[in-house]
Amino acid sequence: MGFISFIVLGLICGAIAKAILSDRAVGGWLSSLIIGVIGAALGGWIGSVVFDSGLNGIFNIGTWVLAIVGSVIVLFVYSALTGKRRA
Numbered sequence: 001m002g003f004i005s006f007i008v009l010g011l012i013c014g015a016i017a018k019a020i021l022s023d024r025a026v027g028g029w030l031s032s033l034i035i036g037v038i039g040a041a042l043g044g045w046i047g048s049v050v051f052d053s054g055l056n057g058i059f060n061i062g063t064w065v066l067a068i069v070g071s072v073i074v075l076f077v078y079s080a081l082t083g084k085r086r087a
Helices: 003-020 029-050 061-082
Strands: none
Touching (some): 003 029
């Protein structure tokens, strides 16, 4: 997967993760998008370890699922570490 497509995938998955964890998500949209890029990298790593395949291409559904799961995990851990909750 190319670098630009990886960044775009991470940005989109960060927005999806913020929508999923809207009650626990801290920070603004920019921080969630950055966390999404980190989460996409985590999802690719999880896919390479567990399924022996990582982020194969931007049009692969498995890539999207792994990136969204990674983004949700990173956003959840980030919100737990900061300890702040939105009202």
